[in-house]
Amino acid sequence: MGLLAKILVKAVAPIPKLDSMQKYLFIGPHPDDIEVGAGGTVAKLCRMGKEVHFLVITDGAYGTNKTEYDKDELIAIRQAETRKSADILGVKSVTFLPYRDGGDYDENAVKYDIMKKILEIKPDAVFCPDPHLKTECHTDHLKTGRAASAAYMFSSISGLAYEKFGLEKHEPKVLSYYYTSEPNTFHKIKKQDLNKQGDAMRSYASQFKVVDGFDQLKYLIIYQQFRAFRSGITHFKGLAEEFRCLTGMRMHCFMEKVK
Numbered sequence: 001m002g003l004l005a006k007i008l009v010k011a012v013a014p015i016p017k018l019d020s021m022q023k024y025l026f027i028g029p030h031p032d033d034i035e036v037g038a039g040g041t042v043a044k045l046c047r048m049g050k051e052v053h054f055l056v057i058t059d060g061a062y063g064t065n066k067t068e069y070d071k072d073e074l075i076a077i078r079q080a081e082t083r084k085s086a087d088i089l090g091v092k093s094v095t096f097l098p099y100r101d102g103g104d105y106d107e108n109a110v111k112y113d114i115m116k117k118i119l120e121i122k123p124d125a126v127f128c129p130d131p132h133l134k135t136e137c138h139t140d141h142l143k144t145g146r147a148a149s150a151a152y153m154f155s156s157i158s159g160l161a162y163e164k165f166g167l168e169k170h171e172p173k174v175l176s177y178y179y180t181s182e183p184n185t186f187h188k189i190k191k192q193d194l195n196k197q198g199d200a201m202r203s204y205a206s207q208f209k210v211v212d213g214f215d216q217l218k219y220l221i222i223y224q225q226f227r228a229f230r231s232g233i234t235h236f237k238g239l240a241e242e243f244r245c246l247t248g249m250r251m252h253c254f255m256e257k258v259k
């Protein structure tokens with residue numbers, strides 16, 4: 001019965017191939033999350049000439065180990081790091097929302113800001129962190145994942161889109177979660193994409209430090225490369241990045257974990 005249900009879900013609500021579309025919106029809770037969570041895919045899509053946009057929800061004001069520091073200065077540094085990374089990857093636009101790092105804001109307001117961006121850009125695919133990751137405790141990640149999921153859904157509701165923003169509804173074809181422990185999509189990338197991801201992550205000098213001889217960034221890049229290798233070998237794709245992809249129908253009506 002389980003197999004039959006999966007066949008039905010695949011037939012009725014198929015997941016489009018992630019590199020088959022034209023326009024993409026990647027949403028990150030903080031500067032650097034998109035690159036860490038999905039940087040290889042961003043690199044590949046840009047290499048293929050696709051239109052890729054970044055939307056960063058919080059200002060990253062607490063992304064330091066110092067107790068005394070200038071928050072405005074850090075925000076400016078982190079935004080400059082994201083712009084540098086986006087240039088390396090070939091991203092078309094970067095938008096920063098002004099929510100303060102740390103999760104102390106209204107998730108509903110974030111939802112409507114994301115929804116407005118979806119209605120303006122009209123992406124075919126939206127990427128955000130998986131809000132259902134069991135180990136995730138950071139409120140910014142949870143709120144961003146939930147707000148983006150709701151925004152994805154609400155963007156396709158004509159009355160709401162018009163009443164809130166005076167804009168036409170838009171229904172992206174797929175919502176893809178990065179930072180997920182329940183992937184259903186293994187997106188093939190190349191070594192050059194993985195290298196680009198590493199280059200983009202190196203833009204975030206304020207975030208990755210050498211502490212007691214331990215180079216955080218070096219080992220995070222090695223970890224990402226190991227994951228891409230493991231996923232690629234397991235699924236016969238060489239190198240791959242993992243996502244949990246949903247469509248509108250799969251959000252409500254179908255519960256099976258189907259590719």
Ligand SMILES: [Zn+2]
Pocket residue numbers: 029030033141
């Ligand atoms: Zn983060």
